[in-house]
Amino acid sequence: MMKIIRSIAGKVLMFCIMFAVVPVKSHAQWNPAKAHCIIDWQMNAPIGTGFVEKISGWGMNFEGTYDITPHWALGAFVNFHTNRKYIDRQTIALSPTEALTTDQQRSAFQLPFGLTTSYNLRPGRVFRPYVGAKMGAMFARNTTYFGINGRYDEGWGFYVSPEIGLKIHPFRHCRLGFHIAGFYNYATNHTRILLGEVDGQSDLGFRLGVIF
Amino acid sequence: MRRQSLWFLLGIFLVSCEKDVNMDNLSPELTVYTDYDNSVDFNNYKTYYLPDSILDVSGNAVAYWDDELALSVIKEVASNMEGRGFTRLSTEQKSEADVGLQLTYVPQSLQIVSGAWWPVGFWGGWWSGWFYPYPRVVSFDTQTFLMEMVDLTANDGGQEEHILPVIWYVATSGYRYGSLRVNVQLMMDAANQAFAQSSYVRTINTEEGGL
Numbered sequence: 067m068m069k070i071i072r073s074i075a076g077k078v079l080m081f082c083i084m085f086a087v088v089p090v091k092s093h094a095q096w097n098p099a100k101a102h103c104i105i106d107w108q109m110n111a112p113i114g115t116g117f118v119e120k121i122s123g124w125g126m127n128f129e130g131t132y133d134i135t136p137h138w139a140l141g142a143f144v145n146f147h148t149n150r151k152y153i154d155r156q157t158i159a160l161s162p163t164e165a166l167t168t169d170q171q172r173s174a175f176q177l178p179f180g181l182t183t184s185y186n187l188r189p190g191r192v193f194r195p196y197v198g199a200k201m202g203a204m205f206a207r208n209t210t211y212f213g214i215n216g217r218y219d220e221g222w223g224f225y226v227s228p229e230i231g232l233k234i235h236p237f238r239h240c241r242l243g244f245h246i247a248g249f250y251n252y253a254t255n256h257t258r259i260l261l262g263e264v265d266g267q268s269d270l271g272f273r274l275g276v277i278f
Numbered sequence: 279m280r281r282q283s284l285w286f287l288l289g290i291f292l293v294s295c296e297k298d299v300n301m302d303n304l305s306p307e308l309t310v311y312t313d314y315d316n317s318v319d320f321n322n323y324k325t326y327y328l329p330d331s332i333l334d335v336s337g338n339a340v341a342y343w344d345d346e347l348a349l350s351v352i353k354e355v356a357s358n359m360e361g362r363g364f365t366r367l368s369t370e371q372k373s374e375a376d377v378g379l380q381l382t383y384v385p386q387s388l389q390i391v392s393g394a395w396w397p398v399g400f401w402g403g404w405w406s407g408w409f410y411p412y413p414r415v416v417s418f419d420t421q422t423f424l425m426e427m428v429d430l431t432a433n434d435g436g437q438e439e440h441i442l443p444v445i446w447y448v449a450t451s452g453y454r455y456g457s458l459r460v461n462v463q464l465m466m467d468a469a470n471q472a473f474a475q476s477s478y479v480r481t482i483n484t485e486e487g488g489l
Contacts, residue, residue, distance in 0.1 A: 124297040148297040155305055157475050163316050165475045168309035175296040211299055213309035213452045214420045 100133035102141075104245050106275030110147045113270055117151075117208055117262045118174040124148040127273050129182055136189040143200055144179035147269075153210075158261055166260075168212040176267070178204035178225040178253065186233070193234055200227040204253040208264060223255030223267070233277055241278045248272045308423065308452035308468040312476050315445045318429065324483045325365045327375035327430070328356055333382040343383060347462045354466040355381065355425065358473040363481040376431050377445070382424040383465070385454055421454035423465045425472060427479070446479055448472040 105128055111121035125147030131139040155169040180202010187195045207220035231247030253267045330352060331344035356366055359379070367375045427446035450468035454461055473479065 126295075146295045148295075150297070150299060152303050155307065164311070164313045166309065166311045167471050167475055169305045169307075171299050171301065171303055173296065173299050177295075207296065209299075211301060211304065213304070215309065215451070 102129075102131050102133070102139070102241075102277055104129040104131070104275055104277045106145075106245060106247070106273035108145065108147065108271055108273040110149060110269050110271035112149055112174060113268045115174070115264045115267055117257075117259075117264050118149045118172045120149055120151045121271075122147070122149045124150075125271075127275065131182065131184070137186050138183065139186065139196075139198075140181070140183045142180070143182040143202075144177070146175070146177045147271075149174045160260065166212075170260075171211040172262070173209045173211070174264075175207045175209075176204055176253070176255075176269075177206070178202060178227070178251070180225060184229075184231075192236060193232060195232050196230070198229050198231065198247075200229070200249075200251070201225060204255060204267075206253065206255040206257060206264075206267060208257045208259055208262070210259050210262065217259045219257040219259050221255055221257055223253040225251060225253040227251035231273075235277075243277045245273065245275045245277045306453065306455075306464065307471075308421075308450040308464050310468050310471045310475065311449045312472055313447045314476065314478060315443065316478075318445050320445075320479055321481050323364065323376035323429075323431070323481055325367050325371075325375045326359060326377045326379055326427075327367050327369075327372040328352060328359070328379045328381075329369075333380065335382060335384045347458060351423075351462055351465050351469065352381065355379065355469050358470065362473070362479055363483040365483055376429075378428045378430050378442070380424075380426045380428070382422075382426070384422040384424070386420045386422070419454040420451060421461055421465075422449065422451040423468055424449055425469065446476065448476075 106126060107123065108125045108127050109121060109123045110125050112119050125145060127143065127145035129141055129143040131141030133139050151172045153170040153172060155167065157165055157167045159165055178200070180200060182198060182200040184196045184198030187197070202225050204223050204225035205220065206223065207218055209216060209218035227249050229247050229249035231245065233243055233245055235243040237243070249269075249271055251269050255264065255267050257264045330349065331342040332348045332351060334341045334343040359366065364377075372378070425446075425448035426444050428442040429445050430442065432441075432443050448469075450465070450472065452464065455464075
């Protein structure tokens with residue numbers, strides 16, 4: 067399964083680089099009207115990690131993009147998110163001779179950043195649906211708190227995230243618009259805390275925000 | 279230099295965007311950690327010695343805690359040991375005991391003092407930076423209750439100074455509350471849990487006697 071995901075991630079990366087970089091030649095001249103900024107609130111649900119699998123809205127997304135053609139936009143992004151989950155008191159076998167009885171409050175924090183690109187299906191309209199992808203690096207820190215103690219592990223990984231969305235520009239003479247997007251992401255981060263091991267992290271979520 | 283500082287601070291800001299965990303959700307019960315020497319057979323031990331006091335380590339001071347509350351904890355531990363087939367010996371008989379149990383209580387008050395300020399000039403030459411004019415102190419009280427079972431039958435190899443191997447180790451810890459009675463109840467619950475998760479601490483004892 068991981069091989070398939072990594073293979074798909076590689077193909078998405080190649081696709082994005084090809085289509086994001088090639089059109090630059092024809093629209094190399096800087097035009098401030100083609101530069102956009104997106105600020106989103108996001109909901110995010112980790113899937114398949116076994117560490118924290120609970121949806122939360124503790125995250126934001128920031129993007130700066132440039133319309134290199136009427137259809138293609140390229141830019142940079144950074145977002146952050148925290149998911150938490152309470153684990154009931156239980157006895158955990160830490161080793162053949164060690165046991166620990168406690169409840170846990172788990173926290174999964176992620177901070178991906180990198181390049182973003184999108185293909186606008188209906189440029190110039192009020193409703194502008196698009197498909198896009200983000201790729202870059204992700205910092206992740208997974209923490210578990212128990213009693214007066216806590217353990218954490220953190221690290222870096224490769225990040226890729228396809229998304230579909232809608233940019234809404236209801237005002238003819240105003241740059242302000244609205245942004246809705248649904249996304250999936252996969253990162254290669256590896257963390258291990260007590261018996262909770264995360265080897266590759268996937269998330270599903272959506273974003274609501276403004277674009278200007 | 280200023281631009282590098284800006285990127286550095288942006289990185290710090292984003293990493294600090296992790297939402298704080300609400301620790302109030304955590305149970306007040308003590309966490310219970312146990313470990314043991316799996317090379318020993320607990321069935322070889324029949325008797326044990328347990329002092330009528332708890333070693334109280336408060337800061338650098340060491341004292342013996344032996345009031346009514348301490349005795350209730352000791353009684354709970356003794357009850358568990360009896361339930362596992364061990365016979366408790368008196369102080370006069372302690373040289374005949376197979377294992378010894380030591381109970382230790384460590385109350386602590388932890389304080390975290392923090393403060394942060396940006397370097398002078400970061401916001402421009404006319405700005406002198408900002409800072410907390412007072413130290414921010416987060417303080418909390420904790421308690422740790424330890425049980426150590428040592429093998430009193432271990433051969434010391436002819437050395438003059440006896441080195442007793444710890445064959446069962448229990449460390450329980452958590453927040454300490456204002457009421458000592460509540461803290462003692464938490465310790466007793468933790469002691470019971472330690473035995474519950476250590477089913478190997480058991481012997482078949484056919485001998486009579488003891489306390």
